[in-house]
Amino acid sequence: GSNKSTTQTPKTVKVGIMSTDVEIWKDIQKRLAKEDVKIKLVQFTEYNTPNQALQDGDIQLNSFQHNDFLNTWNKKHNEKLTAIGNTYIGPMRAFSNKIKSLKDLKKGDTVSVPNDVSNEGRALDLLAANGIIKVKDVATPTIHDITENKLDLKITELDSAQTARSLNDVDAAIVNNDIAVAANLKPADAISVEKLSAKSKPWINIIAAKSAADKKNKTYQKIVKAYETKRTAKLLKKYYKGAVIPAW
Amino acid sequence: MNIIEKLFPNVIPIWTGDGGVTQSIGQTLYMTFFTALIAGVLGILIGIFLVLTDDHGLLANRPVYWILDKIVNIFRAIPFIILLAVLNPFTRLIVGTGIGPTAALVPLVLGTTPFFARQVQNALLTIDPGVIEAAEAMGLSPAAIVFRVYLREGLSELIRVGVLTIISVIGLTAMAGAVGGGGLGNLAIAVGYQRFQNDVTWVAMIFILILVFLIQFIGDLFAKRLHH
Amino acid sequence: MNIIEKLFPNVIPIWTGDGGVTQSIGQTLYMTFFTALIAGVLGILIGIFLVLTDDHGLLANRPVYWILDKIVNIFRAIPFIILLAVLNPFTRLIVGTGIGPTAALVPLVLGTTPFFARQVQNALLTIDPGVIEAAEAMGLSPAAIVFRVYLREGLSELIRVGVLTIISVIGLTAMAGAVGGGGLGNLAIAVGYQRFQNDVTWVAMIFILILVFLIQFIGDLFAKRLHH
């Protein structure tokens, strides 16, 4: 019940991020330093902790997740972490060293998908959207939610970074965006891309704070404003090589 | 049935099937067994050679000892999670695939062997040198001394460190999910923890506990039999 | 300079700063040191009690032994990666935060202590019972026997298993990234591996190797000094 305590802004704002965004945030850190907003970056590698840390006040903001992830987390923990700004969206893509299109998948082929909740859901949705499988109509389906698998595909869940590396072992790999970028998989080489639509809102990445009240926090607004700039867009383009699209 | 459904709402649907509980148990057993087997043999071999080639050993040989010792240290130094990741190309070379439980075996074996080898070395060093000397005086070859003295006199100690190592392996298999190895540990994390399905975590943990206790129990049984 | 920049294009920019190389070294040292310290003390304590309370021990006590033994097994059974995850609320209770190197200490200590305790037990069991008996005959109290005989006679063996354990701790710290603990292992994985920056992986690994060799070297030095 300490949801209002954040009106008091600490001198240094701790922002929890994933390592993939370090350069973007370091730049923002630099820019804001001039405006006397001190940011300390806390890097996470695991997707659950940054929200817990935010909830506990160990950090004040985090920027690593999309709306869906945040909502799921809030629901599970009965909390009210709030998105105070959008960052970008990175679509899921399918890659393959063996086939040119998902339609070329044959009976018994293997497809690797990320093993974390949202990415796995999106990956399965991508397959479903291409009519390869059918899944239950849930927000983030898992392999247990597959209702029809005509091709008898073997769907292998891997660490998200491993999907890109599994290309030699599988017939197709569904790779989430930041991994694809890091692995130098060119967006152009994808054999299928997640469609961006209204339905994509859950997958838009956001900057999250502890409560709705934080939306009004001047410092936080400054940070959001600093992110939602052309400069950031350029950096995103530079570092993500066009793989992500600014979403503000 | 109802109580079970209530207590384990998320477990029931994934009891069988790909990535389900039964499959995970199988994967954990598979990975643990083969890692124990291969790393066991390799670890004992390397451990023995470490003992034989050290300064007080039967085949004292500084350069060989130095190299073995350093190799063991290097592989022990690499955190398993990194091993799992960076070994991927090598794994593909050996077992033909980079994903799945069999692919997980390669980093598991490479991560376990040096650890076990060091333990074997420590275990064998506790054997009374007088006994080794007696065997030497009888004209036994180093190989015979290894089999008939070291491995025999050190057996109960070897079983103890073996149990310790197998339990460590079970811990390591939990990370094998990264390369699609599956297993109970992965189930607990990827499904139970990440999806907030606590019942899955608990069930996976209970099976791991049962496995660990079984191994410890069998180990203790053998060790006790050998204690005179 | 140019060669270095060419060889380590990704390392140079993150040499310093948050999540950089130097910070990671500090974090690894920090986590390793305090885990070794706390788990060392706890492990020796538990290991000693296991030895004292077992059937041939000075304070033979079946129920106490049974309980200790099972606790050790249970904690050894839980894969570290799971411990790291499920322990989070408990961690916050103890150290006041759920993230960062200090928060990583809690699962590290809890994961290491039972492992080390078992090793301590094994180490102390190799001490000649005759020596313990001699101390008993002199009327030494169990506490005095622990300090003046067990810990002294078992010292070189304790150093050996201590080194083994510390190196394992370094391996575990690689997973501490999951709770924002940082460290070299995390750098190797989260930056080097996940972002396909091999040079970062290599540099992190080299620092880990240096650390491991240093620890093994110091351990060997002490163990050798004690070898008579």
Next chain:
Amino acid sequence: MAEPLITLKQVDVEFKEKTRSVHAVDHVDLTVERGDIYGIVGYSGAGKSTLVRTINLLQRPTSGTVSVLGQDMLKLDAAKLRQERRRIGMIFQHFNLMNSRTIADNVAFPLKGTKVTETTADGKKIWRKIKKSEINQKVSDLLELVGLADRATAYPNELSGGQKQRVGIARALASDPEILISDEATSALDPKTTSSILDLLAHLNQKLGLTIVLITHEMEAVKQICNKVAVMDEGRIIERGTLLQIFAQPHEQLTKDFIDTTIQIESAIAAVRKQPAVRDLQAPDQLVRLTYVGASTDQPLVATLFKTYNVTANILFGDIQILQGTPFGNLLVVLSGTQADLDRAFDYLQQSDVTVQHLSANQEGEQA
């Protein structure tokens, strides 16, 4: 001098093995009085070590009572038992030295942290912790005594078997015990060193009243310092008594065997038979074994035989030992003379308390 320090009553120890159980000590009663040097002898495996280990309860008896220094040991709590144990020194058959400590540190081990009494200027006795310098002094004295002063900084692994044993002896004596239990403390030592260690023990016994229980298989050692002896066989004490009783009038065959082995009488008889003087023996000349204790030797026995009875005695083998100041003799002699002279000589010998055993020349001696 008759205060019983150690009283074992019906002490019994049974070891359970997988398939059988070993009755190592079988309802033994034993009383050791203050100032005794009590020798315990017996075959290997007779239960000697196990028996003495019950004295300080290193081995808890299956049944029976153990009372030491006035305390019922089995009734003491752990702390009290430790206190009692500090008054009992023990030398172990297998040394049990600490490999991680130097010789000097091993000997100093029981001393560290102990207390000593001191008389203050105004005559009060106070307890204080022993000083480091006192420990060092004592350790170097003890090492000097056992002849290892020059090896003080060596480690047990660097010592010969006998040297290790001597360290064990020094350690047992370090804490000035009232009772010393010595389990084959000189078995690994050469006779000279053994003798000097035994002299040391005898000296401590006489000067400080140290009571000693001495397991040994060296009857020489028993003869040299024990005042009492118990003979064990298969867990039981089959014979006990003062040194002289045991040596002069052994009742049990086992005891006789032990004593005979010390004088090697059997091999002596065998060897003697091969000598010309015996081989060619003509009746009535005969080979006899003469056994006697005490005063007899003050009279010139052999000379008297010749002077008074005209019997020539040719001593072929002789063993006259001094047990606690009393001579104890075993002679193999060929007596020559007329049958009548011989008969009178035998009468005389019998009157003089000399036991005569006739060993006919060409058959086996009539050993019981």
Next chain:
Amino acid sequence: MAEPLITLKQVDVEFKEKTRSVHAVDHVDLTVERGDIYGIVGYSGAGKSTLVRTINLLQRPTSGTVSVLGQDMLKLDAAKLRQERRRIGMIFQHFNLMNSRTIADNVAFPLKGTKVTETTADGKKIWRKIKKSEINQKVSDLLELVGLADRATAYPNELSGGQKQRVGIARALASDPEILISDEATSALDPKTTSSILDLLAHLNQKLGLTIVLITHEMEAVKQICNKVAVMDEGRIIERGTLLQIFAQPHEQLTKDFIDTTIQIESAIAAVRKQPAVRDLQAPDQLVRLTYVGASTDQPLVATLFKTYNVTANILFGDIQILQGTPFGNLLVVLSGTQADLDRAFDYLQQSDVTVQHLSANQEGEQA
């Protein structure tokens, strides 16, 4: 019988310790011939164990050459060395039994997988692997010999010290060695068991020509079976010779000390002095020590003294031992008679090869 089986030449062993180095064996030459039972005696720490361990190269000498059974041991490759070692049995001072095996398995240990010769029907000799039943037979025979048949299935930890030692003896004999190195093999044994083990060794020596190197500190054991003796001190062999040479004419003080300790001559002299017959001794009566070897005893010495010289000899202490069939005597006697008679008696004794040592009654004996 004069074929040298073991030849050590200028063998030297130095142990480096942290602060000092121990010269355990100091340029020793030693030749053991086929059929010898070569006793090695010396103080604890003299270097005996280290010396014999160079024979099978368990201890590689710092310098010198070791030749055994015609082979230059230091020049052999590992496989050849192992072959040679199989021909050398060794009994260890510290037993070195395998705790994980039963007594029977410990004894069977050196036999497993060895080969035996067999003569086929047509007289050819063939090698074949030893049969399990043969091993069992041999093991139970050996355990019978050392008196442990009933403990065959026990483990070393369940045995007494002496029992362990006997297992070590059985194990060393199991492989029918040509040379047996025994490092204090009977130190933990009671005299009866010791005697029977020594008899067993002597028997093997005579029947199978087993050559034995026997470290011991029990001079009784030396007397019982050795034909040659070497005395070690501080790493060197200071005296060597046949058993009789060593016992009858010891040159070194150390050797004398050893022999004296076996007959406890010093304590005997001390005890004898306390007896009335000596205390109240009036000149010209005097206390002397008579030492003689061999034939002398065939003449009734004491009787002759009285008959011919009118000198009464009162034997207060006597030790006449049979060394390899030859008597060797030490007597403490009080000789009484006129000064003239005594002088003539001394002359006679000297002619009879009896050494006379005058021990004046009230002073210390003139022991060098």
